[in-house]
Amino acid sequence: MIKEFCAENYTNLPKAIQAGAKRIELCDNLTVGGTTPSYAVIEESVKYAHEHDATIMTMIRPRGGNFVYHDIEIKIMETDILKAIEAGSDGVVFGCLTETNEIDQEAMETLLIAAEGTQSVFHMAFDAITKQFEAIDWLIAHGVTRILTHGGPASKTIQENTEHLKELINYANNRIEILVGGGVNADNYQSVVELTGAKQVHGTKIVKF
Secondary structure, eight states: OEEEEEEESSTTHHHHHHTTOOEEEEEBOGGGTOBOOOHHHHHHHHHHHHHTTOEEEEEOOSSSSOSOOOHHHHHHHHHHHHHHHHTTOSEEEEOOBOTTSSBOHHHHHHHHHHTTTSEEEEOGGGGGOSOHHHHHHHHHHTTOOEEEEOSSOTTSOTGGGHHHHHHHHHHHTTSSEEEEESSOBTTTHHHHHHHHOOSEEEETBSSOO
């Protein structure tokens, strides 16, 4: 079972790793759902994590709000991916949608080229997609490592989404990793795992410290 701790900058990262987190999603500005942290934050976080047998996945998101990005924002994200990799990040986390809540294939292809050679994660923008099984197939075909999903709208609890999460995990069938997050914590993750078959869980409270 992989426990991925969602960290806002470096502050609680050492405590989370000492408490058992083996993977960190590194962000800034969690109040808006997470944005790209600074180069120095990535660099220092990677240094600590690697010294303690943990990995860093860096959020690539230029702003809060929706996941529909214009050309300049895509260019910013592309540069941030290259810089995150340069700083030693083990992977990058991003997601781009169209106005109709489908994968923005052109934007994703651009960013996946920048991320080539490292792990890539399609984040919770996935939960806004209507045709999710088709989206899974596209992400698999384009070499994405994993999908972070709550299994439904943020307005629903993780317990309300377990049935759909199980469907997603079964459909993925180990062709792509499914990381379950959004309301998963140290107290309830075991029941979520039992109900969904998840092998990875994610959250800001996934470990206690």
